[in-house]
Amino acid sequence: MKLNSNSQTEVDRQRSVGRTFYAMLEQDGLAIATLKYMPVTVFAPLNSAFQHMKHDSKDAHLVLYHMANSPHPLNTLGTTVNTMRTGNPPLWITRVKNDIYVNNAKILTHSHLTNLQHNHHSNKQVLHILDRVLEPIQFQSEAVGNVNPSAGDFLDEAENIVLGAYRLRNFRERLSKKAKKDIFKNEGKHTFFIPIDEGFQPPPRPEKIDELVIDGHVIPNQVLFTRPTPDSVPYQTLAFTDKIKVNISFSTEIDNNHERKYVKSHTIVGDSNHPEGVVLAEIVKANIPVKNGVVHLIHRPLMVVDTTVTQFLEDKEDGPLYKFYEVIRDVEGDFMDRLTTMRELTLFAPSNQAWRDESLTHVLRDRQKIKEILHMHLLEEKLPMEKIVYGNTNQLLQVHTLAPRRDLYFNVITNGSNKTLTVEGGGVNATVIQPDIAATNGIVHIIDKVLGVPVATxxxxxxxxxxxxxxxxxxxxxxxxxxxxxxxxxxxxxxxxxxxxxxxxxxxxxxxxxxxxxxxxxxxxxxxxxxxxxxxxxxxxxxxxxxxxxxxxxxxxxxxxxxxxxxxxxxxxxxxxxxxxxxxxxxxxxxxxxxxxxxxxxxxxxxxxxxxxGSEAAQPLRVILGFIVCLLISQYL
Missing domain, CATH: 2.30.180.10 (FAS1 domain)
Known part of the structure; x- marks a missing residue:
């Protein structure tokens, strides 16, 4: 494979891979020299892949981050390869069934150029085509210390790294105070979740970030980028011990064709300081590759249950329930007051996408109807999914809502070890897509439809x-x-x-x-x-x-x-x-x-x-009558 020749192969490759990456490669002297004299693997993004980039594609070292200093055909790709970028930061390889991902980019295995192998001056060279650009850590200036940082180094040097408006000082201070920096510097392959400074409000929250909560932000021995990681699959954290058990899973929300990635911690077994339930956090900056795995920045700490249901709804202007909050706020009535004053409650909250259903247009204009619908989503008791599943064991669970004579009915669909919960109310059958979000005064279950507005005959x-x-x-x-x-x-x-x-x-x-x-x-x-x-x-x-x-x-x-x-x-x-x-x-x-x-x-x-x-009893009589009729007819033939 000779990328610097004027052969027809090079012209075809330039058109297929895309002029953007090829032009960048031609301007990188070290990359050209490597292709001339060394074995190499090139991970080349399509031209369209640059549309997904979050920073300037003219990064001087970007091309070298797409090149490994040894040849790796698809069948020999391990879990990691070292790149030629300064400091040799690794690329992380994930295999999901028949797909292969490099960091968060997928190798286009069906492309005729992927796995293209060539011996150039006895040096084996391999080409793979990617659907995304590989994005390394980008520093504020060239004069930086550690160009291949661990997650701990990343935290230490956060002010020198391009992170937009996000700041990580508060979490770093908690690591220092609790002497937990080492778990972010441990060698190996891990997944780290770091809450941004904005997520440390209200003020009592920082004190709740203790040693166990910090452990609950690390998934050991697995590098999980968002695209290859399936939704709703639990992964054990460092806080999964004999005394406390905390899992983390990913989820995706599609709102008006815009995709948002969330991560949720599920405290299955807690204690007096770490209540059981789910804490949901949006991933505000995902897939930051580090020497010992991958970092995801999240909008609030995991495991910490310190907000009421009302505060959860108000937590983020563009959060997972902002449309539901808008409807509540726009309708005059006592619904928000009841949410705020109730000591124990369960809220079945329709997702943002659920409120975009066209059948709701006329309902949203009817204030009296929408008030009744809102109260149908609210129960005056804590009802976690585990309790619903248990209540549905021998009979269908039926619970009263705050809407007069409007009950909810549940059905649990079991598929192996997976359980899907559906809830029926007012003629609408909705699926619970995010169960057991914990609040200080109750539980929130996010559902995929608005109850009480029928769409079926x-x-x-x-x-x-x-x-x-x-x-x-x-x-x-x-x-x-x-x-x-x-x-x-x-x-x-x-x-x-x-x-x-x-x-x-x-x-x-x-x-x-x-x-x-x-x-x-x-x-x-x-x-x-x-x-x-x-x-x-x-x-x-x-x-x-x-x-x-x-x-x-x-x-x-x-x-x-x-x-x-x-x-x-x-x-x-x-x-x-x-x-x-x-x-x-x-x-x-x-x-x-x-x-x-x-x-x-x-x-x-x-x-x-x-x-x-009588229908069955009459059958012999019909046979007898039929026989007599046939006998009579035969006498006249």
Missing amino acids: VGQKMAQDPMLNQTYILGKTQGFNNQLNDKENRFTYFVPRDYAWRKMETKYPTALKKLFMRDFAYHAKQILERHLVVSDKAYSMATLRNMTQYESVQLSTVRDVVKIRVKEAEKSYYIEWNNEWIHVFRPDVECTNGIIHVIDTVFLRDSDITVTG
Whole structure:
């Protein structure tokens, strides 16, 4: 591989790799001399890669940082290679399945130029193509001491390093005071998180940065750059000991096509000074390579729980919940006062991206509606994910919100050791994307949707809700479910949950099996039609209660009519049908074309069972009649 020749190969390479890097290489005398006389590996960025750079691409030593002083084909790349930049700072290699990363840049393994090998004057030379520029530490001036610093040296020399407006004095002082500098200077390969000075407010916070908290800012024996590191994978910190256990994981927020990287410490086992829970910090400057690993600057210290839920919302103008905070602030009412004064609370907070849903546009104009929606996200108790998972072990967990008669329902989806928590409220099923953020007076769970603003039709909601699975399957017969997506009508659907069908099985075991058979689909459809009211409006439980205060009411169903009466007792609704009071497990599940009321008992008459059972009993009679008819016909042939 002869990069200084005038061959066609060089011209092709210049066009493919990009003129920017090639022009920089031509101006670097040491780089040219190396290519002429020494074995080398060149990591060459594409021209488009320079668009991602954070500093001036005319750095005099940038080219040498892209060159290793020994040849490394893909199959021999280890975990690190030394560069030719002054001080020989290392490049860190990460393999993720079939991808290979150099620091935070990916090698384009499918490029015809990657892994290009050439022997030049008996010197083996290798070329790899990158999708990003490799960015070394950049100093304020050439006159610096340590040009290949460890994380500890980086902290000591922070004033001489180009870091924009970020200052690191406070954390450095805490390291000195607690005699913990050595862990940032330890040889090896580690990941370090350094909070900037701005994150040391309010004033009591610096005193909380003790030895264990400092240990909780270091992941030992792993170099984790942001791009190759998967989200939500926990890594043990130096604070993972017999007495206290702290993990760190990465996460990504996409807000209006803008990507933000976060890191969160999870204190799984704490003590009186280190409460359990999650502390979330934005990575404000990522992927700073050092001699013993990588440094990420974060906007606040990890592990330190010293803010209320309100202060967490206010913490950062462009933080993970700034849109939610804007909505709270813009709506006049007592929601913020309740957040501030409550001693214990759980807040299900929609992410910034969740508030950009177009279906919310009209809701945000309705102040009364948005007040109700906000209160649906707030519980008057501490409810960590562990407690929700435990509460969901034998039955579906249901909790009251601060919105009257608006409960939340949870579902835990287990995939191996991973657990995903979903929460349903007001017809919306949201996923918890950041659980267990700890505050002094409660817990915040960040969710991916705004609760209480339905976006699904009755049919779509039936298909999505795991609690309604049996009714949905039954409704597939003879196309009953098809009508549920009609947006011209308004449906009130009394839907038996799966529990209701299991309860029916204990009373009519044979009948239930038959209902789910194809031969009895007509009878199944008739039973479901009794549960579906079609009108020009949908009926909430409160409306039905008011309508039936003194006597029952007949509602037109798809089949005929259903006669019901509704009462409210002990914060629950009950429907009287066929002289039986039926518990409404989940009232008022709103949809775009109606309302679902989830009930604990099927609207089933004994005559339905007789008819259904008779279908099978009549089969021998049909065979006999058919035989007689055939016999009679044969006599006339």
